């Protein structure tokens with residue numbers, strides 16, 4: 001299980017790094033094997049920063065990250081168990097090499113003693129697992145493959161690591177057409193059946209709720225609400241979650257921004273990073289959080 005406990009990220013910004021931006025502020029949740037957790041929030045809410053901290057691509061300013069109780073140390077052994085797939089698959093492939101060269105890199109780093117024939121069989125198996133035909137995709141250059149095919153090859157690469165436990169999938173469907181998107185989401189569902197934990201990062205509510213057992217709603221780097229997906233969206237308690245649900249564009253209905261909240265029954269919750277437990281597996285922050293913190 002991957003556990004985040006009050007994880008915080010502060011960036012130095014401004015001229016001569018004279019000011020700071022808190023992109024992620026005391027965020028706590030976990031991703032267990034065999035479950036999909038959706039991390040949902042608008043642009044700039046801190047989703048990718050969280051994903052990058054989990055993958056060791058940016059440092060953690062505060063709080064702790066643990067995998068099965070052990071502090072996360074982003075090194076070779078960690079990446080055998082935790083991998084990421086990102087929004088733009090094209091940027092992950094070198095255009096002058098055949099796309100399946102990414103598999104050779106995994107072999108060199110993690111499976112140097114596997115024979116060429118065995119490795120070929122493993123690669124073909126992983127490619128079939130992501131619902132691609134090896135004969136159609138292996139040996140091709142990135143420009144000869146679609147975004148969806150490249151995205152699946154990246155997932156296949158992660159599957160070649162014996163012992164993969166957690167996959168961080170950051171906006172992996174946002175460049176795909178509607179039918180390919182559902183295919184890739186269903187693939188994440190298959191990975192869950194195989195015992196993987198998936199953190200699915202998205203700004204798209206409809207996709208986020210499609211598969212996930214648990215949902216974390218992030219706003220301005222803080223958790224507004226989290227818990228079982230059915231509870232968070234069946235009984236949304238934070239005005240931001242309600243606003244997200246109401247924000248689906250409808251023909252003939254004018255868009256209105258979120259109403260300011262006069263008072264909040266959960267006043268105080270979230271001010272120290274701990275949320276109010278409204279019901280089992282359903283947590284919510286105060287809707288007037290800055291005021292709770294005296295800001």
Ligand SMILES: Nc1ncnc2c1ncn2[C@@H]1O[C@H](COP(=O)(O)OP(=O)(O)OP(=O)(O)O)[C@@H](O)[C@H]1O
Nearest residue numbers: 011013021023042043044045046047048049050203
């Ligand atoms: N390297 C950085 N230096 C300074 N500020 C940063 C840096 N990376 C991110 N931020 C800031 O942190 C906040 C969160 O950014 P992040 O990319 O995590 O949001 P996001 O929810 O993933 O947004 P999007 O959906 O648009 O990708 C933003 O205010 C962003 O400007």
